[in-house]
Amino acid sequence: MSDRPPVVSRLRATGVLLQIAWNTDRPRTVAAFVLLGSEAVTAALFAWWLKLLLDALTPINTAQIVAATCGMAAAIAVAAALNYTGQRVQIALRDRTLAQVDERLVRLVGATPTLEIHETPEYLDQLHALNRESWHLGHAIPGLLNMFATGIRIIIAAILLAGVSPLLLLLPLFAIPTLALSSKTGALFELGNDRAAAPARLAHHLYELATNPAPAKEVRLFRLADELTARFHRTEVEIQRIHRRVNLTGQALTLLGRVIFMVGYFAAIAYVVTLAVQGRASIGDAGLTAVLAGQVLTLVTGSADLIQLAFRSLATVARFVYLTDFARQHTLDVDARTTPPRRLDDGIELEHVSYRYPASDHDALHDVSLRLPAGATVAIVGDNGAGKSTLVKLLAGLYPPSSGRVTIDGTDLTHLNPDQWRRHISAAFQDHARFEFLLLETVGIGDLATRDDPVAVRAALDRAGAADLPAGLPAGIDTQLGPNWPAGIDLSGGQWQKLALGRAMMRTQPLLLLLDEPTAAIDADTEHQLFQQWTAAAAKLRHAVGAITILVSHRFSTVRMADHIVVLNSDGTIAETGSHTELLQRHGTYAELFELQARTYR
Numbered sequence: 001m002s003d004r005p006p007v008v009s010r011l012r013a014t015g016v017l018l019q020i021a022w023n024t025d026r027p028r029t030v031a032a033f034v035l036l037g038s039e040a041v042t043a044a045l046f047a048w049w050l051k052l053l054l055d056a057l058t059p060i061n062t063a064q065i066v067a068a069t070c071g072m073a074a075a076i077a078v079a080a081a082l083n084y085t086g087q088r089v090q091i092a093l094r095d096r097t098l099a100q101v102d103e104r105l106v107r108l109v110g111a112t113p114t115l116e117i118h119e120t121p122e123y124l125d126q127l128h129a130l131n132r133e134s135w136h137l138g139h140a141i142p143g144l145l146n147m148f149a150t151g152i153r154i155i156i157a158a159i160l161l162a163g164v165s166p167l168l169l170l171l172p173l174f175a176i177p178t179l180a181l182s183s184k185t186g187a188l189f190e191l192g193n194d195r196a197a198a199p200a201r202l203a204h205h206l207y208e209l210a211t212n213p214a215p216a217k218e219v220r221l222f223r224l225a226d227e228l229t230a231r232f233h234r235t236e237v238e239i240q241r242i243h244r245r246v247n248l249t250g251q252a253l254t255l256l257g258r259v260i261f262m263v264g265y266f267a268a269i270a271y272v273v274t275l276a277v278q279g280r281a282s283i284g285d286a287g288l289t290a291v292l293a294g295q296v297l298t299l300v301t302g303s304a305d306l307i308q309l310a311f312r313s314l315a316t317v318a319r320f321v322y323l324t325d326f327a328r329q330h331t332l333d334v335d336a337r338t339t340p341p342r343r344l345d346d347g348i349e350l351e352h353v354s355y356r357y358p359a360s361d362h363d364a365l366h367d368v369s370l371r372l373p374a375g376a377t378v379a380i381v382g383d384n385g386a387g388k389s390t391l392v393k394l395l396a397g398l399y400p401p402s403s404g405r406v407t408i409d410g411t412d413l414t415h416l417n418p419d420q421w422r423r424h425i426s427a428a429f430q431d432h433a434r435f436e437f438l439l440l441e442t443v444g445i446g447d448l449a450t451r452d453d454p455v456a457v458r459a460a461l462d463r464a465g466a467a468d469l470p471a472g473l474p475a476g477i478d479t480q481l482g483p484n485w486p487a488g489i490d491l492s493g494g495q496w497q498k499l500a501l502g503r504a505m506m507r508t509q510p511l512l513l514l515l516d517e518p519t520a521a522i523d524a525d526t527e528h529q530l531f532q533q534w535t536a537a538a539a540k541l542r543h544a545v546g547a548i549t550i551l552v553s554h555r556f557s558t559v560r561m562a563d564h565i566v567v568l569n570s571d572g573t574i575a576e577t578g579s580h581t582e583l584l585q586r587h588g589t590y591a592e593l594f595e596l597q598a599r600t601y602r
């Protein structure tokens with residue numbers, strides 16, 4: 001997961017967790033440590049009151065008997081009260097801290113300017129493992145507090161035992177193997193999870209395929225239930241095999257540690273009994289030792305379990321730290337970068353641009369050099385997988401080129417503040433998101449400045465050819481979208497796509513409008529009309545801001561309207577560029593594809 005040794009990454013995780021708790025709720029952080037620490041002191045002193053009581057019996061010392069009995073009763077009552085309050089504070093602190101952990105992750109990942117983290121297998125494995133182990137996160141804060149309280153009890157028990165005989169301080173030494181082995185077993189658990197991360201992600205994917213509504217049609221049509229079940233079963237067997245192997249080793253190590261401690265425990269009891277027989281220890285000392293030796297057993301084995309649990313939960317916190325570090329590394333120092341121009345005078349240029357996806361062994365785009373003049377409408381065509389969407393995402397700054405550069409009026413796109421650049425662009429994709437909000441918001445978020453303005457939203461819907469869509473819905477523009485919400489309704493694929501288009505139309509003067517097969521689910525005639533409308537709008541914007549419109553489409557009746565057409569080869573290189581007329585005269589790939597499609601429609 002990271003290059004750091006496990007102990008260092010756990011220490012860092014502890015620091016991060018305590019810092020989040022502190023920033024989230026300072027009073028409760030302090031209260032939890034004070035209450036549980038005080039409970040530990042009170043409970044640990046019970047044995048001392050017992051010793052005073054036993055010593056007061058021979059000879060009888062009534063005042064001491066009364067004081068010791070009251071002390072014992074008070075120790076029990078106060079410890080119970082502190083424990084009750086401390087646990088409640090601890091639960092509230094845990095819940096608030098966990099909510100803060102989730103919020104940090106959402107904020108950091110959402111603010112990452114490029115898409116690369118979503119395509120890096122190592123990152124995805126860690127994210128999935130974090131989701132799977134999310135219940136461990138819930139143990140992290142209680143685990144740290146319990147370790148703190150247990151530490152106090154062990155220290156007090158050690159002081160009291162040393163008072164009887166310094167030799168008794170050797171007793172906790174017998175616990176060292178248990179303690180040492182517990183971190184080893186914790187590391188083994190983490191190793192199991194790391195090894196199982198990839199098959200676990202596969203199992204999750206198979207589970208989602210079988211249970212989510214989106215793939216349900218194809219799963220039934222292609223009768224894939226048995227196939228998915230068989231794959232799921234094989235993957236789960238593999239996951240269990242990985243865990244079983246490391247768990248067996250862990251259990252054997254735990255047993256060994258316990259046996260060693262038991263030897264020391266019986267030796268301590270035998271030693272104090274011998275001292276008492278020789279008259280070198282009082283009855284109270286013998287009672288104190290018997291109770292404390294028993295407590296040390298519980299405390300040490302308990303603390304070993306606590307350390308193990310804390311090690312596991314801190315391993316999960318360490319995943320969170322890894323993910324946030326990863327996201328932070330990808331959130332480059334954006335504020336320091338140049339502000340984009342308010343209008344395009346020259347245009348956009350791609351200079352020998354190549355792009356390779358993190359998990360891929362070949363370029364999706366290779367050595368692409370292109371000039372997109374200010375004010376132009378540009379269509380990109382090519383076979384499936386030729387790199388059209390990749391090119392669109394590079395222009396949006398969602399990926400940095402692997403080599404070469406994209407310039408905006410001469411400024412390297414990677415030097416522009418991505419947040420500012422995205423204020424000047426708009427986009428609609430074939431694989432658009434389904435924001436299940438009110439229709440008004442689903443479209444309005446295309447321009448956060450006017451997101452709640454019904455006039456702006458209706459105008460955007462009009463530009464997207466969806467002016468009539470709200471009228472057919474129960475609450476019009478205020479209809480809740482998404483069947484999973486109260487009064488929420490689902491839409492057809494084409495209707496969702498029109499809303500995505502509406503979102504793209506919210507911005508009225510973008511410098512760059514990216515339309516990546518935004519009308520694939522809409523009929524060809526409507527697409528044709530819409531593109532005519534957009535070309536007319538682009539002509540107006542040409543003079544105002546020099547806006548460039550990029551359209552990816554497989555429909556040549558639409559593509560032909562563009563000023564410039566870029567044809568990509570299936571290996572991500574450029575085949576040819578030019579206007580429709582120029583490309584037809586060239587009798588190359590475009591002319592061939594155009595003729596083929598035109599023939600189909602004749």
Ligand SMILES: Nc1ncnc2c1ncn2[C@@H]1O[C@H](COP(=O)(O)OP(=O)(O)OP(=O)(O)O)[C@@H](O)[C@H]1O
Pocket residue numbers: 119357358359360364382383384385386387388389390391
């Ligand atoms: N996230 C990814 N990780 C690895 N490879 C990818 C990823 N996305 C796309 N590719 C690969 O990059 C190449 C270009 O894909 P891209 O989506 O840009 O093609 P496209 O021309 O838009 O295709 P289509 O017409 O099918 O939408 C393809 O070979 C594809 O398999």
